Amino acid sequence: MTSTVAPDIPALFTPAYYQDPFPTLAWLRDHAPVHEFPFPVGDVRTWMVTRYEDVRAVLADSRFSAEGATWGNAEFRAAGLVSAAGTILERGIAVIDPPDHPRLRRLAMSAFTTRRVEQWRGTVHAVVERALDDCERRGAFDVMDDYAGEVSAGVLGAILGFRIERHRELVTALNEAFPSDPALMDRVPAAFGRICAYAAELIDDKRSRPADDLTSALIDATDEGTRLDGDELTGLVAAFIMGGSDTVRGFIGNAALALLDNPGQGDRLRAQPELARSAVEELLRYEGALSTALFRVTTEPVELAGARLPAGAPVIAGLLAANRDPRRFTEPDRLNITAESPRHVAFGHGLHNCIGAALARMEGEIAIPALVARFPTLALAVPRDRVRYIENWAIRRLTSLPVTTSTSRHA
Amino acid sequence: MRAAVRVDRTLCYGTGLCEAMAPAVFSLTDEGYAVARPAGDRAAGPERLREIAECCPAGAITVTGPGAGTT
Numbered sequence A: 001m002t003s004t005v006a007p008d009i010p011a012l013f014t015p016a017y018y019q020d021p022f023p024t025l026a027w028l029r030d031h032a033p034v035h036e037f038p039f040p041v042g043d044v045r046t047w048m049v050t051r052y053e054d055v056r057a058v059l060a061d062s063r064f065s066a067e068g069a070t071w072g073n074a075e076f077r078a079a080g081l082v083s084a085a086g087t088i089l090e091r092g093i094a095v096i097d098p099p100d101h102p103r104l105r106r107l108a109m110s111a112f113t114t115r116r117v118e119q120w121r122g123t124v125h126a127v128v129e130r131a132l133d134d135c136e137r138r139g140a141f142d143v144m145d146d147y148a149g150e151v152s153a154g155v156l157g158a159i160l161g162f163r164i165e166r167h168r169e170l171v172t173a174l175n176e177a178f179p180s181d182p183a184l185m186d187r188v189p190a191a192f193g194r195i196c197a198y199a200a201e202l203i204d205d206k207r208s209r210p211a212d213d214l215t216s217a218l219i220d221a222t223d224e225g226t227r228l229d230g231d232e233l234t235g236l237v238a239a240f241i242m243g244g245s246d247t248v249r250g251f252i253g254n255a256a257l258a259l260l261d262n263p264g265q266g267d268r269l270r271a272q273p274e275l276a277r278s279a280v281e282e283l284l285r286y287e288g289a290l291s292t293a294l295f296r297v298t299t300e301p302v303e304l305a306g307a308r309l310p311a312g313a314p315v316i317a318g319l320l321a322a323n324r325d326p327r328r329f330t331e332p333d334r335l336n337i338t339a340e341s342p343r344h345v346a347f348g349h350g351l352h353n354c355i356g357a358a359l360a361r362m363e364g365e366i367a368i369p370a371l372v373a374r375f376p377t378l379a380l381a382v383p384r385d386r387v388r389y390i391e392n393w394a395i396r397r398l399t400s401l402p403v404t405t406s407t408s409r410h411a
Numbered sequence B: 001m002r003a004a005v006r007v008d009r010t011l012c013y014g015t016g017l018c019e020a021m022a023p024a025v026f027s028l029t030d031e032g033y034a035v036a037r038p039a040g041d042r043a044a045g046p047e048r049l050r051e052i053a054e055c056c057p058a059g060a061i062t063v064t065g066p067g068a069g070t071t
Ligand code: HEM
Pocket: A059, A093, A094, A095, A105, A239, A240, A241, A243, A244, A245, A247, A248, A251, A288, A289, A290, A292, A293, A294, A295, A319, A345, A346, A347, A348, A349, A351, A352, A353, A354, A355, A356, A357, A359, A360
C-alpha cells in the first residue's frame, strides 16, 4: 500500500497539487497506477486511477457503480461522500445505475444530440458577441467572470429559459456543492438543496407559463408519459444546471490560459479559424474542466491493474491524468491544436459520458476562436504565478484570469 | 425478420456507452469507434436496441426493422 507519493512531489488533493497536479499525476501513472490514499474528507480509503487504459476500463465496467449511496462502504457514507445525499439529486442521472439510468438518459439525451444542439448555434453566437462587446468596452477584464461565465450562464439560461440574474447565486451554490476543504463539507447539502429548489421553481414557472425552451419541452415529454416522475424531472433540470454551467466556464478559462501560454498556437487559431474543431478537442484533452470523474464504488472485490480492491471501495478515475498519459498520447504535455490525437476522456467514458458534450463543443468552437480573433494582443494583466486554480478535487478551473487588450478604452 | 442495428462511424464519438450497455451487440474498435458485432442484434430485443440508440450522444446508432419504430 502506498498512501503518499515521493517526498518532493505534492500528495493528491493538497494545496500544492491543485496549483500544479502534473508532477503528481505523472509519478502516480509510473509508480502507482491504482493508488490507495486517504481521501481528505473523512480520511476514507480511496483508490485513484491515473493511466488512460485503466481509467477507460473503470468507466466502462459495471462493477464500478456510480451509485455511492447503494454500494459505498459505511466509512464512505458516514463521511458524507455520497453526492447530494438527502436531496432529489441523490437519485440524479449522474449517480444512478441501470435500469434507472437509461430511462432518464434517453429522455435527457434527446435534447442534446449533435443534431439537436445545432438549433442553439445562433443563440451561442449572440451570447458570445454580446459578451465580447462588453469586454471590449471594459478594455481590461477577467476572462472567468466577464467572458467565460457570461457565455456559459447566458447560453444555459437561454436554453433552459431562466433568468440570468440568478446565475451568480447558482455559481456560489455550485462551488459549495463540490468543496475539497473538509471544513466546508457542512455546506454541501444546503448547496445541493438550493440548486434543486431553483430547478423546482423554474419548472413551476414553466408549467404556468410554457415557453419555447428546454425546460418546457421536458415538462411536455414528462406529461406525455415517459415514465418520469416529478422529482426525476426536477433532478434532470438540476443536473443540467450543475453539469452545464461551471464546466463550460472552467473550460473556456483553461483554454484561454493555454493559448496565452502558447502564443504560437493562439496565432495559428486566429489565422485559421477553421481549426476550431481540432483546437477544441486538443484543449479539452490538454486541460478539460473536470480533472476526475465523480466517485465510482466497487460492487464486489475487483482486481485492477494488479491492485486488489475490496467491495464498496471508492474509486476516482483521473481524467486529466489519463489525457496526459504518454502511453496513449504523443508528447501529451505539449499543446498542439492541429494534432489528430486519439479520443480523450475529458467528457468521461461509458454509460455516464457527458450528455452536454455536443453543446459544450459548440460553445467552445465559437467562444474560443472569437476571443482570440477579437483581441489579437490579449495578454495577462498579472504575473503568471498569480494565476491560481480553485482548490477542488474534481473541478479544474481558474479563480480568475485578468487580461488586457490593445483595444483598451479605459473609462 | 429481426431488428437490425447499425453504427454510423462518421458520427460516432467513441464514448463506449453502447458497448457498456450491451457488450454482446457493440464493441469499440482500436481506433475508438463503435461497431455492431456481426449478428449481435440477436443479443438484444428491439426495444432495448432503441433505448441504447436514444442514449447515444452522437445519434450514431440506427435501429430498423420490425418493432424498432423509427430511429
Ligand atoms: C466543457 C464542458 C464540460 C465538461 C468538461 C463535462 C464533463 C463531463 C464528464 C467528465 C462527465 C462524466 C462524469 C462521470 O462519469 O462521473 C459528464 C457528465 C454529464 N454532463 Fe458534462 N461536461 C461539460 C459540459 C456539460 C454541459 C454543457 C451539460 C448540459 C447542459 C452537461 C451535462 C452533463 C450531465 C447531465 C452528465 C451526466 C450524464 C450521465 O450520467 O449519463 N455537461 N460531463
